[in-house]
Amino acid sequence: MTAHAIGICPSLDNGLMYRFPPSTHAMLWAALAGFLFVSLNTIVRSLAKDLDPFQAQFLRYFMGLMLFTPWVIKNGLAAYKPAQVSGQFTRGAFHTVGLMLWFYALPKIPIADTTAIGFVGPIFIMLGAAWFLKEKMHVDRWVASLLGFTGVMIVVGPHLGGTGGWYNLVMLASGPLFAASFLITKALTKYESTRVIVFWQSLTVSVFSLPLAIIYWKTPTLAQWGLFVICGALGSLGHLSLTKAFRSADISATQALKFLELIWAAAWGWLAFSDVPSQTTLIGGAVICTATIWIARREAMRHTSEKI
Numbered sequence: 001m002t003a004h005a006i007g008i009c010p011s012l013d014n015g016l017m018y019r020f021p022p023s024t025h026a027m028l029w030a031a032l033a034g035f036l037f038v039s040l041n042t043i044v045r046s047l048a049k050d051l052d053p054f055q056a057q058f059l060r061y062f063m064g065l066m067l068f069t070p071w072v073i074k075n076g077l078a079a080y081k082p083a084q085v086s087g088q089f090t091r092g093a094f095h096t097v098g099l100m101l102w103f104y105a106l107p108k109i110p111i112a113d114t115t116a117i118g119f120v121g122p123i124f125i126m127l128g129a130a131w132f133l134k135e136k137m138h139v140d141r142w143v144a145s146l147l148g149f150t151g152v153m154i155v156v157g158p159h160l161g162g163t164g165g166w167y168n169l170v171m172l173a174s175g176p177l178f179a180a181s182f183l184i185t186k187a188l189t190k191y192e193s194t195r196v197i198v199f200w201q202s203l204t205v206s207v208f209s210l211p212l213a214i215i216y217w218k219t220p221t222l223a224q225w226g227l228f229v230i231c232g233a234l235g236s237l238g239h240l241s242l243t244k245a246f247r248s249a250d251i252s253a254t255q256a257l258k259f260l261e262l263i264w265a266a267a268w269g270w271l272a273f274s275d276v277p278s279q280t281t282l283i284g285g286a287v288i289c290t291a292t293i294w295i296a297r298r299e300a301m302r303h304t305s306e307k308i
Contacts, residue, residue, distance in 0.1 A: 030241070038264040053104050056103060067236055144291045202235075202236065
């Protein structure tokens with residue numbers, strides 16, 4: 001299920017995006033996914049202040065699953081039957097545990113710092129892409145990711161020893177788990193359609209998250225239900241975009257684009273929570289932005305040279 005399949009921005013999926021080479025195409029999808037995920041995290045952070053984080057985790061994915069219902073009815077259950085059921089559940093398990101750590105720490109950390117900490121993921125993804133997916137690792141991809149990670153440490157370094165240090169470490173621990181989930185996603189793109197991958201992620205995470213949600217359940221207000229519906233839409237569209245990015249190019253080629261999320265996070269944190277970005281956040285953001293622009297140009301040049 002692509003953006004065209006769900007009736008949203010068909011020009012992106014079938015027109016504008018495909019005017020670019022595959023590497024640029026993948027980066028644009030990755031950048032869009034980052035914006036959608038940061039917007040989602042902003043809303044969830046607000047919800048998790050009033051509801052248990054594990055309940056918020058379940059409802060976010062359950063609402064995403066419910067939004068698939070019209071297309072399941074239209075296309076039939078057979079259209080969503082996976083070729084690799086075990087792979088879908090394995091991915092869901094890794095993602096669920098990562099989310100448990102992430103949602104637990106989310107209400108305690110500013111949204112910009114939350115996003116920055118998540119940037120440890122590309123390092124694990126780069127390693128996994130080389131070792132498990134056997135992708136060719138160009139030196140400039142490593143340089144861009146390490147430069148971006150340096151920017152992240154400029155942002156989070158001053159906070160690791162403070163009162164919120166424990167929550168920073170808990171969120172940091174989610175990085176390898178999310179990396180494993182995304183690496184499995186990349187592997188699944190060889191066998192599964194985008195819509196099957198995203199549908200089964202919503203299904204498996206909902207199932208795995210349900211027990212803790214029941215234990216800590218608190219009935220949401222009408223407004224909160226509405227926000228969870230929005231979260232479901234943002235999350236599903238984000239994973240659709242990310243899966244499209246992974247399908248279009250090497251997963252390692254898209255990782256530097258994740259660092260752009262710090263820019264979106266700083267903006268949303270200021271607008272939604274009056275979180276004023278610190279000097280270290282701005283400096284780190286500048287380093288991250290430099291890495292992103294540089295690797296984007298390098299990937300475009302590489303694609304051009306390969307065509308000649």
